[in-house]
Amino acid sequence: MSTQVDDIVARTPTPPKQSTGGGSFAGFVHRNTQLAGIVIVIAVLVVVFQIGNPIFLSFPNLMELLRSGTLYFIIACPATIVLVSGGMDFSIGAVFAAGGVSAGMMMVAGVPWPLAVLGGIVIGALIGVLNASLSVYLKVPPLIATLGVFFAVGGAITVITTGTTVYGFPSAFTDLGQGYLLGVPFAVYYAVIVGIVFWVLLEKTELGYNARAVGGNRAAALANGIRVSRHDLIVYGLAGAVTAFAGILAASRLSSADPAAGGTSLTFQVVTAVIIGGTSLFGGIGTIGGSALGALLFATINNGLAVINVNSLWQNIFVGTILVVAVAIDQARRRRQFRSRR
């Protein structure tokens, strides 16, 4: 017998050999189209903002830009894995606030700060696990489950704090978010570490491969022995933990934890950054690098519009447009790539 699948190659527009790319051939296509688009958009914006105000490219402003970008990026990393796994997390804003407020209240109550930070992260992880449990065990679609958790947790925080800001943290804690090393804010280093960890997770580990399989075809993943429910619990738990960590960092930087921090705007900005970065809303496809660019784009628009004194409301118009364009590109690419679907 000789079963030739010789035209596999004939049909494929011979992609450049990419031996290191692993399961990220999809990511490779991305980086060449959508991500190049983001880079160009960012470059154009940089030029425009620099012409608008020469302060834009100054070192202190760039550091400020990076620092605000890190906030989105740190949260975007686990959110990328959630979306690649075919999920959605709208609870981000509330988990962010829950992390800062719970760690803050623990410190105010006299808990040593390292324990308080850990406690805040654990609370975030538990909320994440709750998200996953609702969709895994009660079969509530992730979009609704996490939206419900967003409101419930947000409400709980307001009730517990009576809506007042939590403050009075030890300086060892506030230094975490306010310190600089070699002129670069600590936050940027945290973001680099989180970014590398999540890149490795998504591209090199079983968790990442499973994420693409579960997001790409949930039924196939299940039939092939991936423990899909367990995967969801881990991924959402991770997202909760890291989002809470970002909230704690923000509390550290501001020396206070605002129960109203995060909210819908952070939720939508992070999800939008991830999607603009080329992660498919329908699962399976996405990269950490793309999300980094998405977050950078957000930070650039935020910062630049402020620097050139344009009403920040323009930001939303920009972002809305870019989001729709990004998803349109994603759809077109899916149609092209999977045109041969039987």
Added chain:
Amino acid sequence: MTDITTAEPALELRGVSKRFGQVVALDDIDLSAYPGEILAIVGDNGAGKSTLIKVISAVHRQDQGQVLIDGSEVSHFSPSDARESGIATVFQDLALVECLDVSTNMFIGQLPKRGWFVDRKRMDRETRQFLDELNVTVKDIHTQIGMLSGGQRQIIAIARAVRAGARTVLLDEPTAALGVRETRHAAEMITSLRDAGKAVIIVSHDMEFVFSYADRVQVMRLGRVAGVRRVSETTRDEVIALITGTKRENAA
């Protein structure tokens, strides 16, 4: 072919029933699949073929009855348990992940690891080696499944199913939506599985295919076994009569 009446079935079902609420999907089903034999399961829509395959692959759990592998009863709790006991299933629609490449698809659910990391090199090497053994030529194993045609996907899916050394291979509609040439390729692979001593079970609507390649045919009707025949000793008319219920008999 060996005399199947003396050989021990690689897979056997005894009195298996499965209910979904009020609907009886499978009612007291017996089935025997022997090594080195292709058993075709045919039947109209709703005859219980898909449920049967899902019970064997442990996607569903039977309400009553036994599943035996090599003569001893097994209880599968998950699809991976079934696979570990030597049953590989190629589902019609849930076989492959389109956005992943050929190499990764071969190892979904059983990724080789080096320490904390997935051993990508080993995955690629073993994929190439394994496809070579099956005489399947794929020049770039980093091609996404979504870029392949239906026939190519089917061949990759079958290759993956047998990769882990399964002794029983279940195929759900292996030729659905395949062209003539692709059907022949898939058939060659299926035949070679039989020749390699696997027990092959195919669920198919394609009578042409069943009569060309299967050794025995088991007809399902309304959740029951309507009859079992050796392909060499039956006719298409008889099988169709069993499928439609114009000819009846007790379960063979």
